[in-house]
Amino acid sequence: MTFDTTSPQFRQDPYPTYANLREHEPITLLENTTMGLGRAFLVTRYDDVVTILKDTRYSSDMRKVGDTSQSKWWMPKALTTFQNSMILVDDPDHRRLRDLVHKAFTPRMLQDMNGVIENVTDELLEKMAKKGSVDLIEDFALPIPLTVISDMMGVPHKDRHKFHKWMGTFLEITGGSKLQMIGKASNVFQLYRFFKGLIKLRRKDPQDDLVTALVQAEQDGDRLNEDELIAMIFILLLAGHETTVNLIGNGTLALLENPDQLHKLQNQPELIDSAVEELLRFTNPVEQIAPRYNLEEVELSGQKIPKGSRILLGIASANRDETAFPNADQLDITRTPNKHLAFGLGIHYCLGAPLARMEGKIALQRLVARFPNMQLAVKPDEVQWRTSMAVRGLKTLPIWVS
Numbered sequence: 285m286t287f288d289t290t291s292p293q294f295r296q297d298p299y300p301t302y303a304n305l306r307e308h309e310p311i312t313l314l315e316n317t318t319m320g321l322g323r324a325f326l327v328t329r330y331d332d333v334v335t336i337l338k339d340t341r342y343s344s345d346m347r348k349v350g351d352t353s354q355s356k357w358w359m360p361k362a363l364t365t366f367q368n369s370m371i372l373v374d375d376p377d378h379r380r381l382r383d384l385v386h387k388a389f390t391p392r393m394l395q396d397m398n399g400v401i402e403n404v405t406d407e408l409l410e411k412m413a414k415k416g417s418v419d420l421i422e423d424f425a426l427p428i429p430l431t432v433i434s435d436m437m438g439v440p441h442k443d444r445h446k447f448h449k450w451m452g453t454f455l456e457i458t459g460g461s462k463l464q465m466i467g468k469a470s471n472v473f474q475l476y477r478f479f480k481g482l483i484k485l486r487r488k489d490p491q492d493d494l495v496t497a498l499v500q501a502e503q504d505g506d507r508l509n510e511d512e513l514i515a516m517i518f519i520l521l522l523a524g525h526e527t528t529v530n531l532i533g534n535g536t537l538a539l540l541e542n543p544d545q546l547h548k549l550q551n552q553p554e555l556i557d558s559a560v561e562e563l564l565r566f567t568n569p570v571e572q573i574a575p576r577y578n579l580e581e582v583e584l585s586g587q588k589i590p591k592g593s594r595i596l597l598g599i600a601s602a603n604r605d606e607t608a609f610p611n612a613d614q615l616d617i618t619r620t621p622n623k624h625l626a627f628g629l630g631i632h633y634c635l636g637a638p639l640a641r642m643e644g645k646i647a648l649q650r651l652v653a654r655f656p657n658m659q660l661a662v663k664p665d666e667v668q669w670r671t672s673m674a675v676r677g678l679k680t681l682p683i684w685v686s
C-alpha cells in the first residue's frame with residue numbers, strides 16, 4: 285500500500301488509513317519518509333507497538349545501528365544537537381539525563397504549579413468571555429502550557445512567543461520534505477541561538493528555575509556536556525507545550541463534535557479524570573513517537589524486519605486499535621480500562637505526564653463549566669490540522685463562547 289503521509293487528506297483524518305493498514309499491512313514499508321530521511325517501517329497495531337516499547341532489542345539511538353540519516357551535512361546544527369536529548373538515547377545515558385530533571389516533574393513537586401495553572405486558566409477565560417468569538421488555540425490552549433513550562437524553565441516573558449514560533453516551524457519540518465527543511469533552516473538556527481542565549485543569561489544571572497539548575501549541573505563537571513544541555517532545554521520546552529496545547533485543543537474539538545459526551549462531563553464534573561484519559565487516547569496529541577532501531581533481525585505480525593531498520597511507531601493508530609479498545613472510534617469519557625499509549629510506555633514514558641494531566645484537567649474542566657453553550661464557529665470539516673507527523677494538533681479552532 286502506498287500513501288502520502290504529508291497529504292492534506294491524511295492530515296485531516298488519518299484514522300481510516302491507519303485502520304486499513306492495521307488490517308492489511310500492519311508493518312508498512314515507507315520508501316520516502318519526511319525530511320528526506322529515506323525508508324522506514326511504520327508499525328500500526330497496538331500489540332506490536334507495545335512489544336517494541338518493552339523490548340531492549342529496539343534502541344532509540346540511531347548511532348548504534350550506524351544510521352547517520354539525521355546528521356547529514358545539510359542539516360542545521362540545532363537538529364543534529366537534538367540527537368543528544370534523553371528521548372533519543374538508551375540507558376545508561378538516558379537514565380543519567382532523566383535523573384537530572386525528573387524531580388521537577390513528580391506529582392508532589394507539581395502541586396506548587398496547581399495554583400499557577402488555575403490562575404492562568406481563569407484569566408484567559410475572563411478575556412475570552414469579553415470577546416465572544418475566539419480562537420481556542422491562540423486564546424486558551426496554547427498560553428496555558430506555554431506559560432507553565434516557561435515559568436518552570438525560566439524563559440523571560442518577552443521571548444515566549446518567539447520561541448514558540450520557531451518551535452512550530454521545527455515541528456512543521458518533521459512533516460515536510462528535505463527541500464522544505466532547507467528552506468526553513470534559518471528559523472531552526474534562530475532557535476539554536478535562543479537556547480545559547482538563555483544558557484548565557486542564566487550563567488550570568490542564576491534564578492530558581494530549571495535552566496539555572498541544568499547550567500549548574502553542566503558546570504559541576506561530567507554530568508552534562510554542552511550539547512546535552514542544549515538538547516535538554518530543547519526537549520523540555522518543546523515537549524512541555526507543543527503536546528499539551530493539542531490535548532486542550534483537540535480535546536475541546538472532540539467534545540464539541542460529541543455533544544452527548546460534553547453534556548455528560550458538564551453534568552458530572554467528577555468524570556474529568558477519565559475524560560482526560562479518553563481524550564488523550566481518542567485525539568492523540570502525539571501522533572508518532574521517536575523512531576526505534578532494531579539491533580537484530582526481528583519478526584512482527586508475521587513480517588521480518590532486517591537488523592538496523594528505522595521503525596516508526598504510530599501511537600495514534602495503536603490508540604484506535606479495536607483489539608485493544610472496543611468501539612475504538614467512539615469517544616467514551618467513562619471508558620475503563622483505558623490502557624492508551626498517548627504518553628508512550630517503558631523507559632521513555634512521558635516525564636511530563638503528571639503535569640500534562642493536571643493542565644488538561646484544570647483547563648477542560650473550567651472551560652466546559654464557564655461556557656456551557658460554546659459552539660464551533662466553522663463546519664467540523666473546515667478545521668485545519670498542522671502538517672507535523674510528530675504531533676497532531678489544530679492550527680486554529682474558532683469557537684463562539686457565551
Ligand code: HEM
Nearest residue numbers: 370371523524527528531573574627628632634635636640
Ligand atoms: C498531553 C501532553 C503530552 C503528551 C501526549 C506527551 C507524550 C509523550 C510521549 C508519547 C513520550 C514518549 C516518546 C518516546 O517514547 O519516544 C513522551 C516523552 C517525553 N515527554 Fe511528554 N507528552 C506530553 C506532555 C509533556 C510535558 C508537559 C512535558 C514537560 C516538559 C513532557 C516531557 C517529556 C519528556 C522530557 C519526554 C522524554 C522522556 C524520556 O525520554 O525518558 N511531555 N511524551
